[in-house]
Amino acid sequence: MSDSSAIEWTDATWNPVTGCTKVSQGCKNCYAERDWIRLSANPKTVYYLRKFTDVAVHPDRLDAPLHWSKPRRIFVNSMSDLFHEDVPHDFIARIFATMLEARQHTFQILTKRPARMLAIMRRFVEENEEFGGELDEDVPPRNVWLGVSVEDQATANERIPLLLQTPAAVRWISAEPLLGSIDLRRIKTPSDGSLELCPGGKPMARVDWVVAGGESGPRARPSHPDWFRSLRNQCGVAHVPFFFKQWGEYYAGGERASFVSERAEVKQFLDGMIAWPVGKKAAGRVLDGRTHDEYPA
Numbered sequence: 376m377s378d379s380s381a382i383e384w385t386d387a388t389w390n391p392v393t394g395c396t397k398v399s400q401g402c403k404n405c406y407a408e409r410d411w412i413r414l415s416a417n418p419k420t421v422y423y424l425r426k427f428t429d430v431a432v433h434p435d436r437l438d439a440p441l442h443w444s445k446p447r448r449i450f451v452n453s454m455s456d457l458f459h460e461d462v463p464h465d466f467i468a469r470i471f472a473t474m475l476e477a478r479q480h481t482f483q484i485l486t487k488r489p490a491r492m493l494a495i496m497r498r499f500v501e502e503n504e505e506f507g508g509e510l511d512e513d514v515p516p517r518n519v520w521l522g523v524s525v526e527d528q529a530t531a532n533e534r535i536p537l538l539l540q541t542p543a544a545v546r547w548i549s550a551e552p553l554l555g556s557i558d559l560r561r562i563k564t565p566s567d568g569s570l571e572l573c574p575g576g577k578p579m580a581r582v583d584w585v586v587a588g589g590e591s592g593p594r595a596r597p598s599h600p601d602w603f604r605s606l607r608n609q610c611g612v613a614h615v616p617f618f619f620k621q622w623g624e625y626y627a628g629g630e631r632a633s634f635v636s637e638r639a640e641v642k643q644f645l646d647g648m649i650a651w652p653v654g655k656k657a658a659g660r661v662l663d664g665r666t667h668d669e670y671p672a
Contacts, residue, residue, distance in 0.1 A: 383660065393455050400554060449480050450485075485523065496543065525548060526553060556599070589658075621655060627650040
């Protein structure tokens with residue numbers, strides 16, 4: 376937990392919950408699990424001697440954002456999933472209470488468990504209506520962005536429709552690590568059958584932001600540049616902000632750089648595209664000659 380962050384699309388991280396379990400291929404090389412090995416060996420941390428799958432809540436961390444006076448974007452639970460089945464409903468409610476109180480901040484939430492997010496947010500709205508809106512006039516809260524992590528078309532098909540049904544001021548998608556192409560026009564919505572990219576400058580139906588990135592770290596898998604271009608172009612047509620976070624460990628399409636070892640294991644896609652293992656820093660985050668750092672209004 377820190378009031379600053381190296382994650383490109385946020386300013387700070389807040390971890391009132393730690394620990395998680397894997398649900399899909401996007402979790403295979405989880406960065407949180409990788410960091411856990413180091414943290415769990417430190418007796419001064421809340422991770423000490425715990426397994427990554429040991430999900431724990433930390434009430435003493437609930438008020439941390441209230442002490443950060445400077446407005447910032449805060450990624451909630453970078454070391455867990457807020458809507459994990461082992462996180463009690465009452466504790467999630469306490470986290471939302473903090474976010475409602477800390478209105479100077481914008482809270483960014485990602486989950487791979489959108490069914491539970493949908494159920495909890497619906498209950499939150501229903502409870503507010505039951506009390507005549509007295510719980511809070513902003514339901515869902517305008518400073519809370521709710522999103523889903525997806526890695527390919529299958530997980531997008533599964534998770535995005537549930538996101539679209541979730542009460543939220545801002546809905547967003549994190550396609551990282553991107554392990555396959557995603558066509559958002561194939562997503563089935565609860566109402567009209569498909570998530571249309573509307574012509575004439577109309578926004579993509581109820582999706583406010585798309586972030587995309589490749590995988591970094593040991594055993595990282597490469598992403599094809601056309602997967603990123605496709606998402607960028609879909610967002611461009613629909614006037615949806617697009618954020619390209621990183622290439623990851625591999626850079627695809629370029630010539631072998633001078634600092635790439637001759638023994639480096641080069642990956643090749645079915646269409647012949649080559650991916651060179653150059654490391655996250657060297658690969659960078661430039662797509663077709665420019666960075667993409669767009670945010671919702």
